[in-house]
Amino acid sequence: MFVAIKEQHKGVDVCINNAGLSHPEPLLSGKTSAWKNIMDVNVLALSICTREAYQSMKERNVDDGHIININSLCGHKVIPFADFHLYTATKYAVTALTEGLRQELRAEKTHIRATSISPGLVATEFISRASSKNPDEVAAFYATTKSLKTKDIASTVTYILSTSPHVQVCAYFQSVWT
Template identity: 75%
Template sequence: MFAAIKEQHKGVDVCINNAGLAHPEPLINGKTSGWRNMMDVNILGLCICTREAYQSMKERNVDDGHIININSICGHCVIPHADTHFYSATKYAVTALTEGLRQELRAENKHIRATSISPTLVETEFTLRLYSNNPDIAAYALEAIDISSAVTYVLSAPPHVQIGDIQLRGTEEVS
């Protein structure tokens, strides 16, 4: 993927890590394969894309790039829904990885910014699949445009402003 980006566009200036995966695999009886799959997508995939985006910026002397991780509110609190506890652990990792990236970029004396955008449920196939037994959940879900608006906001911040994390919840959401 990054080779094609380099060939077609010279490289990456902005990377938005938006891949995310959840399986209903509780901690006390979940399947290892489901946990591994979530780790591979939610953590390892994000780290690989982050590394490759940074390397692309570094080799082209891009010092004003941005890496945005689409996280989850589950990266900040554990909701009382057993099927999402392992997923929450992967998203807590994204929270830590975003801050770790910010620290590493600072240590490298780079002005590349790192941001985590943490929405609650978003009306997507992901949410509908995970909560198929609760069709009323969509009433509290954000829309995809809400997330893209947050991305636009982050990217429009002045170069001297580091937005570390944005948490997005619906105004009608209970918790």
């Protein structure tokens, strides 16, 4: 992917790590293969994309780039749903990785910024794909639960990209589980 980006656009100035998934695999009875898939996408892929984006910026002397990790409130609080406990662990990892990235960027004396956005529930197909609940239960859940829209996340990203380099934005979105 990064080779194609380099050929078509010369490189990366902004990286938004937005991929994430879960499977309904509790800690006491889950399948190892599903856990590996969650870790590969939510932690390893995010780390690889971060590394490659930084290398692209460094190679081209981009000193005002930005790496944004779409995290989750689950990266700060364990919710009481067994189906999501491993997912939660990966989002805690994203919280730690973002802070580690920020420290490494500071040590490199670069002005490239690292940001983590931690929304609560967003109205997407995530719950229906990640939950062991049947589709009718998921539909009822969304019908009775306040959730963010994808445009709310897009607006937040736009806002963060438009802020001064000296501003650190810390925004946690309301969650149905708090």
